[in-house]
Amino acid sequence: MVREDASQPAAVNLNRRWLPVERVAESWRVDDEWWRPRPLARLYYAVILSSGRRLTVFKDLTDGRWYHQSY
Numbered sequence: 748m749v750r751e752d753a754s755q756p757a758a759v760n761l762n763r764r765w766l767p768v769e770r771v772a773e774s775w776r777v778d779d780e781w782w783r784p785r786p787l788a789r790l791y792y793a794v795i796l797s798s799g800r801r802l803t804v805f806k807d808l809t810d811g812r813w814y815h816q817s818y
Contacts (some may be wrong), residue, residue, distance in 0.1 A: 749804050749813035756792050756804050759815060766796040785809060791816075 748760040755774075760767045773793040780787045788808035795801055803816035 749806075749815070751806075751813070756794055756813070759794070759796060759802060759804060760801075761815075762794075766798055766800075768794045769797050770795050772801065 749756045750758040750760075750765070755771060756768050759768050760766075763808045771792050771794055775791050777783050777787060777789045777791065786809070790808060791803060791805040793801060793803050804813060804817065
């Protein structure tokens with residue numbers, strides 16, 4: 748789960764604990780699979796959390812929900 752401010756991630760909930768985003772290191776958009784009934788449209792953000800951890804989160808533009816990328 749992600750809290751957003753001005754359409755950017757502001758805090759991320761990891762292990763039931765909210766961690767503030769210190770900064771957005773990088774952002775990019777992916778639009779793909781346009782031929783499918785539900786095409787892929789996402790906004791990705793590489794963020795640095797207050798703990799120092801780097802995490803990639805994305806907003807699915809088709810359903811408006813936030814997700815984090817697992818490695």
